[in-house]
Amino acid sequence: MKSNQDTPLLLRKHRTEEWIGRGYTTICVLFLIVIIVSIVYFVATKGISTFAIDAVSLSDFLFGTTWSPDDNQFGALPFIYGSFLTSLLAALIASPLSVCAALFMTEIVPSWGKKILQPVIELLAGIPSVVYGFIGLSILVPFMRDTFPGQGIGVAAGAIVLSIMILPTITSIATDALGALPRNLKEASYGLGATRWQTIYGVIIPTVLPSILTGVVLGMARAFGEALAVQMVIGNAPHIPTSLFESASTLTSVITLNMSNTVMGSVQNNALWSMAMILMLMTFVFVFVVRLLERRHKI
């Protein structure tokens, strides 16, 4: 009798909760979609107006090597080149370190390795980029100046600072992938008489390679978008560098250096927005690549 009375009440309560939860999530998601669409719309309209309104030719912008706003020359190739160069170099430096750190935490000394190394690496992710920039400027740049030719400032310094900044991204994704590896894979390998090292490079690494690559791509995406730390150590001369120890610019460093000094609506300001649009498109590409890798991973 009692349960008969309770059930409809409980059911009604559940339904209301369900309805509230559902409605709330829907509103949030709609809000999110509106925000994303408006950001994309804003950056795109601003970015396109360089070509549509100010009549800067798209090929001059993408392939021109002269950046001289006073003379109406808006060649952004040096910055695009600089962005790709630094983030690729950063990924090259950081990937082996991250993968080794992840292997250390999961395969070699999982007990205390994970307990000590993981928080330390996660700590790296929490340090503000201006701190990285300042450390780079105070310690790395003088070191580079004394060790290598050039002023210390340049592509190499930028890539090294970036590589440390993307370490946590790659490491944590690689650690997760390694941790999720089925035990029987390893046990089968050991059962066949393989040593730990043989197991690692013959079985474990090939199996989790797509995940590691996902981490590397995400790390590169972070490096590509990082502005402040790179700006402080790379030198920002608007030219294609001929050496790793020469001053160069990235898309982000040029945007942060100039955006606040230019008036909204001026050609130079619009050209900066076009660079922002390139950054956004590149992010799309990175996301797309990550999706592709994930799909490959599932098969």
Add this chain to the structure above:
Amino acid sequence: MKLKKLLLLTLTLAFAVSLAACGNKDNTSNSATNAENNNAGKSETAALSGSILASGSTALQPLVEQVGKKFMDKNPGVSVQVQGGGSGTGLTQVSGGQVQIGNSDVFATEKMKDAAAAKELVDHQVAVVAIAAVVNPEVGVTSLTKQQLVDIFTGKITNWKEVQGKDQAIVIVNRPSSSGTRATFEKYALGTKTEDLKGSIQEDSSGTVKKLVTDTPGAIGYLALSYLDDKVKAVQYDGVDATVDNVVAGKYPVWAYEHMYTKGEPDATTKAFLDYFMTDEVQNGDVVELGYIPANKMQVKRDEAGNVTK
């Protein structure tokens, strides 16, 4: 847990949105109260109220912030908010009516493409900033002529020994081409625009510029007088020391006004704030204290074309 986070996020966003809406409302109601104030001001001096929003030049920001605080202490009904963002932002926002005051290192006409919009802005020159060429103390140069500076910044001279210094390569620490400081330096010290040289360094923060000039052998850059100390060597310009006295007397030419622009004539509250800026209390107090040069002390005046008059 997740729901809580979501809730928090939405609340924050909603709060931000409502704040933005409030801001707009405030502005309109302000102009209304200001209009009332204007009318009231004719018959009696009513207590000032309303809010002043200033944005723009980061070089001017600390001064406006400090003076704004003092002004608020004197006028409890007024709130003064100061944001940075750069000269370009300040001019854009004041021209668009988003802020009451736009701070700029350069004349609006030099920065804004839209001449009609620039004409609407009323210039209030509140201080003067002088800029000195600075070198790493090790290069062994104490004075440079205008021509030598031009040759250095255009890449004709690449070694300090060519200007009686050490045998050392010159490293240029420049500002980005859009910077107001660079515009001032090029206009009044070099007299010509320069290109960005390959291998040169560009930074926009005075702190970073100073650090690089201090640490990099053979470096040359330029800084506002307020940033000078023993770590960098300010070189004489055509034999004239970069000092406040020389600037005031019109002997040292590398300086620029700090402008506070209003769109049209300012309303009563903003006008009172700008008037307060020009009082001796601020000009000889805060302005000097923060390393600027008082605008009302200048024995020379300069117009937008760069013509200097006594």
